[in-house]
Amino acid sequence: MTTPNNPVHSVISDADWQRLSTQTRGYAVASFELMNKAHDYLRDGDLRQASEKGWGAAAQMVKAVAENWKDAEVVHGRHQDLRALVAGLAAAEREPGLDMTFHAAQDLHENFYEDNLPQYIVDLDLRQVNELIIKMAPQLRRSRPPRGFRQGR
Numbered sequence: 001m002t003t004p005n006n007p008v009h010s011v012i013s014d015a016d017w018q019r020l021s022t023q024t025r026g027y028a029v030a031s032f033e034l035m036n037k038a039h040d041y042l043r044d045g046d047l048r049q050a051s052e053k054g055w056g057a058a059a060q061m062v063k064a065v066a067e068n069w070k071d072a073e074v075v076h077g078r079h080q081d082l083r084a085l086v087a088g089l090a091a092a093e094r095e096p097g098l099d100m101t102f103h104a105a106q107d108l109h110e111n112f113y114e115d116n117l118p119q120y121i122v123d124l125d126l127r128q129v130n131e132l133i134i135k136m137a138p139q140l141r142r143s144r145p146p147r148g149f150r151q152g153r
Contacts, residue, residue, distance in 0.1 A: 054129045071143070086102040087102075
């Protein structure tokens with residue numbers, strides 16, 4: 001059953017959405033919800049929470065893709081697994097910018113603990129995370145990674 005006004009549907013078709021597991025759908029929806037919350041916190045000036053929600057949005061989308069590719073033994077249990085998935089996808093798709101967008105997400109995660117980034121950097125990093133989500137979401141159409149994908153460590 002689809003969710004009305006599901007933002008993921010702007011990226012993948014209803015048929016593709018129906019094919020996804022409940023777990024994959026949950027990760028994807030959480031990604032978009034967390035991104036919206038990140039922007040709310042940024043607007044309110046709560047940079048710590050904006051940062052953590054931005055990291056969460058990125059992590060949830062990467063986890064959605066990994067969960068969708070679980071038959072190919074793609075793992076997503078640790079931060080390094082997420083980083084390795086994005087790096088492998090960036091290499092396979094010849095999309096080095098994808099890797100850089102994930103670094104912005106990691107900056108946001110660190111900022112939750114350190115609280116040392118100014119608002120304009122948090123804003124820029126959130127824009128990069130949004131780009132990551134937009135670039136990763138179409139991967140949900142695939143049940144397997146693209147040719148040449150290797151989840152390096």
